[in-house]
Amino acid sequence: MSLKPKNVDFNETWSALRETVKGVLTLSSVPRSVWNDRFSDVYSLCVAHPEPLADRLYLETKAFLDAHVRSLLEQVRANGENNLLRAYYQAWSQYSLGCLYLHKLYLYLNQQHIRKQKLSEAEIIYGNLSAALQEQMEVGELGLEIWKKNMIQPLKDSLVSLLLEGIHQDRLGEGNPNSTDIIRGVIQSFVSVEEFKMKGNLCLYEEIFETPFLAASGEYYKLEASRLLQTCDVSLYMERVTLQLKEETLRSQKFLHCSSFPKVRAKCEHHMVEEHLPFLHSECKAMVQQERRRDLSLMYPLLRSVQGGVAVLIKEVLEHIKQQGLEAITGLRGDNIHTQFVENMLAVHKKYKELITDVFAGDQSFMGALDKACSYVINYKSNPKIMCRSPELLAKYCDSLLRKSAKGMSDTEIDDRLAQSITIFKYIDDKDVFQKFYSRMLAKRLIHQQSQSMDAEEAMINRLKQACGYEFTNKxxxxxxxxxxxxxxxNKFNDFLKSTYGCDLGFNFSMYVLQAGAWPLTQTTITSFSVPKELEKAVQKFETFYHKGFSGRKLTWLHHLSQGELKLGYLKKPYQVTMQTFQMAILLQFQEVDSLTCREVQECLQLFDEPFNKHVMGLIESKLLMTDNQALGPDTVLRLNKEYTNKRTKFRITTIAHKESPQEIEQTISAVDEDRKLYLQAAIVRIMKSRKVLKHNCLIQEVLRQSKASFAPTINLIKKCIEALIDKQYIERTPHSPDEYSYVA
Incomplete structure (x- = not known):
């Protein structure tokens, strides 16, 4: 065909084109040759000479579509009310597909004539003018717009009424399966006729169908909820509501546009859950206390769907875990209280963590409730004036696992239990108290070589470092x-002896040189002790060696932490006995005599009564020494037991237990109190140095924020530290305000 403009007889061309348009709309058979000719006719009319006939073609096509749809309306109405949906759906199915083909037939008109006049997308979306009033529509869009005007608008009330009835019948289980496609198709037609719009393309659907549908659905849900509450208990009610929600979701997917899915669900949740929250909330406590998992798994998604609905359930779970936790750790008895405490608390944590994961899908709100409950239980004080024992018990638990006495457990099991203990540690408020007890127990394990595994020790410290930072584990x-x-x-000392004196000591002598600042071993009063002559030279030579390499340092011998191995040669067979240094010194006094009074031994060693009596009793209980008196006094005679026998030739005297005495625990707590005061004073000085001037309440809050990682100080303690710093003239009250402080540079 020729592409040059030419004279065209519009009436003759349109007459032929109209027949093809009618065939396309009615999905009649249109031969390819006829299609091609009509396609050319559209082009010819658009570029006709001397004047293009595109506008006239558009108007004639519009008039034809208008008349065609009106005739279809009459045909649909002729089928009667009962068959209205089916007739409408059939007409729509044919017409919508015909419009699609017609749109392609008018391709040139659409692209070269109509689109060039169209408003831009930005003008349509953000402008104030309606696109429909300002421009011609493409032919396919025009066909849909005419369908909306001439078919949907006249029939909308009847169609919607029938659609609502059909969906209601489906809810009741009385729907006709054959009508599903028809109902969905009719509803979809309300969307499809405006899909071409860039703005408000769901307005028709929402206005004529969705709004009345949601209103009708709301009434149904309200009546259904009322009926169920009269005939069902809470468990059955939740089952039915859950089932209803699932069915409505499937029904929405079956019939409605996707934009309606959340609206339908929200409507159902409002009438069947939100309006009956007091009833559901009243059942939460019993469900949680009885741990009715199935009921809770039904209750949780229902309450979660309503704003603020799940708060009551979270509160009940929190209180229940608190109660169970306190029951698990209250009234513990025996020597292994620390083990019972930690393992009982871990069992509670594990149980309710699994419950939250299984029943509440791991909801972080419930996990937060678990954390709050565990923190409350672990830091619980029956007496507010007494420091919480949890840090001490956890430290003892770790000590029992890390000591060589942890029998019957593999390295893997010990490591797993230590890893689990970090769960308890994270909930402890007074982490500084744990640190103090843990460091003292670690010191004893290291000094007495009682660690089960150095790898396990280091792994535990690394876990603490991950939980609290390097500063916490620095020491x-x-x-x-x-x-x-x-x-x-x-090794260097032994080399020094050989190079300086040309000999060794004649016995094995090893020592730990420990930094006073890193080890929690300092005592307010060092136990007086006169080193036996057998050890005196070794001590003097080591001090000479040490001061030669490190001038200006002071060595303090902690004999109460030392031990030695003594060989007994006065019995029928030789024994090697490991004992505490004081005990070894006492036995060495019997090198040349078989009996001595307590006064003689005590004066020779310069030992106080308390440590002397304790260590002598250890030797008496082990039967290495004998006495006629049960109570020790200055004149009590101590004798070597020359008839002593033991199945083992190498053993340890364990009378001196490495457990912390009540006095040592008290000392530890006192040391914590002093450390806290210094920590708080340092924090206050740091804050005031950076702020210069600060209100009292702001200073308190900042100190609380900085110290919460280690411990939770009382307000009174912070106030005392502030007063102490004022006395030391680090800070002062500002003249114009009694509750404001300034930093003294």
């Missing part, structure tokens, strides 16, 4: 460093 790392360095000291 613990330094303790390990001292132990490793001390072994080098022993």
């Amino acid at each position: 613990l790392h330094r303790m390990f460093t001292d132990i490793s360095v001390s072994s080098d000291f022993t």
Whole structure:
């Protein structure tokens, strides 16, 4: 065909084109040759000479579509009310597909004539003018717009009424399966006729169908909820509501546009859940206390769907875990209270963590409730004036696992239990108290070589470092460093003896040189002790060696933490006995005599009554020494037991237990109190140095924020520290305000 403009007889061309348009709309057979000719006719009319006939073609096509749809309306109405949906759906199915083909037939008109006149997308979306009033529509869009005007608008009331009735019958289980496609198709037609619009393309659907549908659905849900509440208990009610929600979701997917899905669900939840929240909330407590998992798994999604609905359930779970936790740790008895405490608390945590994961889908709100409950239980004080024992008990639990006495457990099991103990540690408020007890117990394990595994020790410290940072475990790392360095000291000392004196001591002598700042071993009063002559030279030579390499340092011998191995040669067979240094010194007094009074031994060793009596009783209980009196006094005679026998030739006297005495626990707590005061004073000075001037309440809040990682100080303690710093002239009250402080530079 020729593409040049030419004279065209519009009436003749339109007459032929109209027949093809009618065939396309009615889905009649249109031969390819006819289609091609009509396609050319559209082009010819659009570029006709001397004047294009595109506008006239558009108007004639519009008039034809208008008449065609009106005739279809009459045909649909002729089918009667009962068959209205089916007739409408059939007419729509044919017409909508015909419009699609017609749109392609008018491709040139659409692209070259209509689209060039169209408003831009931005003008349509953000402009104030209606696109429909300002421009011609493309032919396919025009066909849909005419269908909306001439078919949907006249029939909308009847169609919607029938659609609502059909969906209601489906809810009741009385719907006709054959009508599903018809109902969905009719509803979809309300969307499809405006899909071409860039703005408000769901307005028709929402206005004529969705709004009345949601209103009708709301009434149904309201009546259904009322009926169920009269005939069902809470368990059955929740089952039915859950089932109803599932069915409505499937029904929405079956019939409605996707934009309606959340609206339908929200309507159902409002009438069947939100309007009956007091009833559902009243059942939560019993469900949680009885741990009715199935009921809770039904209750949770229902309450979660309503704003604020799940808060009551979270509160009940929190209170229940608190109650169960307190029951698990209250009234513990025996020597292994620390083990019972930690393992009972871990069992509670594990149980309710699994419950939250299984029943509440791991909801973080419930996990937060678990954390709050565990924190409350672990830091619970029956007496507010007494420090919580949880840090001490956890430290003892870790100590029992890390000691060589942890029998019957593999390394893997010990490591798993230590890893689990971090769960308890994270909930402890007074982490500084745990640190103090843990460091003292670690010191004893390292010094007495009682650690089960150095790898396990380091792994535990690394876990603590991950939980609280390097500063928390700094001293613990330094303790390990001292132990490793001390072994080098022993080797260097032996080399020093050989090079300086040309001989060794005649016995094995090793020592730990420990930094006073890193080890929690300092005592207010060092136990007086006169070293036996057998050890005196070794001590003097080591001090000479040490001061030669490190001038200006002071060595303090902690004999109460030392031990030695003594060989007994006065019995029928030789024995090697490991004992505490004081005990060894007492036995060495019997090198040349078989009996001595307590006064003689005590004066020779310069030991106080308390440590002397304790260590002598250890030797008497082990039957290495004998006495006629049960109560020790200055004149009590101590005798060597020359008839002593033991199945083992190498053993340890364990009378001196490495457990912390009540006095040592009290000392630890006192040390914590002093450390807290210094910590708080340092924090206050840091804050005031950076702020210069600060209100009292702001200072309190900032101190609380900075210290919460280690402990939770009382307001009174912070106030005392502020007063102490004022006395020390680090800070002062500002002249113009009594509740404001300034930093004294």
